[in-house]
Amino acid sequence: MDVRQLEYFMHVANTLNITHAAMRAHVSQPALSRQIRLLEQELGTKLFKRKARGVVLTETGQRLVDRTRVLLSNVGRIKSEIMSSADEPVGTVRLAASNSLSGLLTSRVVARFRRTYPQVSVHVTENTSMIVRESIANDGADVALLSDRESFTTLTKMPLVTESLLLIAPLEVGLDLSRPVSAKSLTGHNLILTPFPNGLRRAVDEILVRAGRVAEPKLEVDTNSLMTSLTKYGTGYCVLPYSGVHELLVRKEVSAAPIRNVRWGWVTAVSRERAMSTATKKLIEMIAEEAKVLTSNGTWKTATLDLAQDSGKHIGLD
Amino acid sequence: MDVRQLEYFMHVANTLNITHAAMRAHVSQPALSRQIRLLEQELGTKLFKRKARGVVLTETGQRLVDRTRVLLSNVGRIKSEIMSSADEPVGTVRLAASNSLSGLLTSRVVARFRRTYPQVSVHVTENTSMIVRESIANDGADVALLSDRESFTTLTKMPLVTESLLLIAPLEVGLDLSRPVSAKSLTGHNLILTPFPNGLRRAVDEILVRAGRVAEPKLEVDTNSLMTSLTKYGTGYCVLPYSGVHELLVRKEVSAAPIRNVRWGWVTAVSRERAMSTATKKLIEMIAEEAKVLTSNGTWKTATLDLAQDSGKHIGLD
DNA sequence: GCTCGTTACGATACTCGTAACAATA
DNA sequence: TATTGTTACGAGTATCGTAACGAGC
Numbered sequence A, B: 001m002d003v004r005q006l007e008y009f010m011h012v013a014n015t016l017n018i019t020h021a022a023m024r025a026h027v028s029q030p031a032l033s034r035q036i037r038l039l040e041q042e043l044g045t046k047l048f049k050r051k052a053r054g055v056v057l058t059e060t061g062q063r064l065v066d067r068t069r070v071l072l073s074n075v076g077r078i079k080s081e082i083m084s085s086a087d088e089p090v091g092t093v094r095l096a097a098s099n100s101l102s103g104l105l106t107s108r109v110v111a112r113f114r115r116t117y118p119q120v121s122v123h124v125t126e127n128t129s130m131i132v133r134e135s136i137a138n139d140g141a142d143v144a145l146l147s148d149r150e151s152f153t154t155l156t157k158m159p160l161v162t163e164s165l166l167l168i169a170p171l172e173v174g175l176d177l178s179r180p181v182s183a184k185s186l187t188g189h190n191l192i193l194t195p196f197p198n199g200l201r202r203a204v205d206e207i208l209v210r211a212g213r214v215a216e217p218k219l220e221v222d223t224n225s226l227m228t229s230l231t232k233y234g235t236g237y238c239v240l241p242y243s244g245v246h247e248l249l250v251r252k253e254v255s256a257a258p259i260r261n262v263r264w265g266w267v268t269a270v271s272r273e274r275a276m277s278t279a280t281k282k283l284i285e286m287i288a289e290e291a292k293v294l295t296s297n298g299t300w301k302t303a304t305l306d307l308a309q310d311s312g313k314h315i316g317l318d
Numbered sequence C: 001g002c003t004c005g006t007t008a009c010g011a012t013a014c015t016c017g018t019a020a021c022a023a024t025a
Numbered sequence D: 001t002a003t004t005g006t007t008a009c010g011a012g013t014a015t016c017g018t019a020a021c022g023a024g025c
Helices: A003-015 A018-024 A029-043 A059-083 A097-117 A129-137 A199-210 A224-232 A241-248 A278-296 B002-016 B016-027 B029-043 B059-085 B099-117 B129-137 B200-209 B225-231 B243-248 B278-296
Strands: A047-050 A056-059 A092-098 A123-129 A143-147 A155-168 A191-193 A237-241 A252-270 B048-050 B056-057 B090-097 B121-127 B143-149 B156-168 B191-193 B237-241 B254-271
Touching: A003 A018, A003 A029, A003 A059, A003 B129, A018 A155, A018 A241, A029 B059, A056 A059, A056 A191, A059 A252, A059 B029, A059 B059, A059 B129, A092 A097, A092 A129, A092 A241, A092 A278, A092 B278, A097 A224, A097 A241, A097 A278, A097 B191, A123 A129, A129 A143, A129 A155, A129 A199, A129 A252, A129 B129, A143 A278, A143 B156, A155 A199, A155 A224, A155 A278, A191 A199, A199 A252, A224 A237, A224 A241, A237 A241, A237 A252, A237 B156, A241 A252, A252 A278, A278 B191, B002 B016, B002 B029, B002 B059, B016 B029, B056 B059, B059 B278, B090 B099, B090 B129, B099 B143, B099 B200, B099 B225, B099 B243, B099 B278, B129 B143, B129 B156, B129 B200, B129 B254, B143 B278, B156 B200, B156 B225, B156 B243, B156 B278, B191 B200, B191 B225, B200 B237, B225 B237, B225 B243, B237 B243, B243 B254, B254 B278
Parallel strands: A092 A123, A092 A143, A191 A237, B090 B121, B090 B143, B191 B237
Antiparallel strands: A047 A056, A143 A252, A155 A237, A155 A252, B048 B056, B143 B254, B156 B237, B156 B254
């Protein structure tokens, strides 16, 4: 009855289907089947009843599920607690990052982290801030990079950077980063917006409300790349933070102007319930350092650093 | 970080000496050394400082000890809980039995259990009732067979058999099981007694006190076999329950007579804190059944059954 | 016939033990 | 020099994956 075997067992208990559980556990189906049988033999009792379609838990199996869930969470807690006092980063660190930061911040941070700590494996998932928040809240990630407009119960957030929201238009419209536009400018164009629920959409709606209007987009799209492509080809205007269109602006594929009196904040977030591993701490440090570099050398236009001074080195649980 | 590895770690943490820990863990010293190193690598931190003589825990190592002790006890508890609802006995059952029962009850029970459940490994330790009690109280055994004169905090005791205490004398003295003797008969002979603290010794002392005497044995011996050998060769008389001298009486190597108004009880005991495995339950059933056979067919002379009827089948946690 | 679990078997990977080595008092 | 931990390497064992099989809707 070792930890791996219990993890296998929980996969089966969760899916009630050995084939699916095997995929989740990244082992072959017969291997998993065998481990379940060995566990049953060791404990001297059937844990599952084999049915034509999948399996069902026996009463004893259900009791083992209840006990094992707690046990495995303890194992994970102990592991991360001990790893949090590690001297050198080891193991795996999982970063969930907002799509918008991909080209500007995420890629630079991940590349440098991999270079600096090649022994640490890194899992990156990119998605909307809402999904990123869910990911970190459900312990699907160790660090999150997301908008400060998301809610942060159970999360510890660390302000990172505040930048402008830009109105993005085709290149020929000739918007200019140095010439901010008013909230009113958002009206009168076809706006391509993200669908609810979404922090960016809420922000745009607020801007419009302040201008006395209401958003009624004819086109809703939930990926940045599609939104900007459509803008580039003249389907409409869109609204994104600078970081989301940095590369397009460098390549002069669209034009953009800051929306006056509207700021957009990014935060780094970690789960409040879990001790950070050394790898996690190092990653957070590196995020802060890269943000500092990008803002101070002018790459991250419109952005101001929100960090505590000296690049967040005393962010931590100590 | 699997269970086996953590058990290794605890052995080292307990002994602070990898060589000794390896012996306790029944692996070679380099194997243990290697597992500790692997654990340290996985956690990214030193758990021990290597000294010229042995090792010492680092601060992190000490914290892991604290966490792991609880974790491993949970693992054991879960395992025995699940195994307690097993259909067929599996695994290992540990019996701690009083020396006195060896020839009459223990040997028969163990032999039959092995025959009936060959897949279950059995560990038997025989000792004085006091050591047996300590053994079961410290979770060194699953079932104990011992005198009812021991204390039973944290233990659940199940009365088994009550028999007579016998005065044992050399064969030529001609004591007779059918002719009880009074407590007073114990005086005036060289008594060979067990040393304090010991249930049998306490019993003999009480008998003597009732007869207005006090025990001042010139010879104290702590094994039944030596006691009876010495009696056989005329060094003195001794006092034992019938079960302790059954075989000697059958072989007519000593003579014995019940001491009037004195009874000696045997109980089966299990830890109150730990769920019984199916193997444990079956063993207890079998003990009860054998006790019933031995008393009812007259083999266990002077004995009366203390069991609830039908051989203890409803002894259990249900 | 399709889905899903089990059995069979060769390949792989991990752990172990022996022996040689290193470090320290 | 005795004690104790580490390194090296060959052997043994357990797990895994692929392929074939079986059972139930």
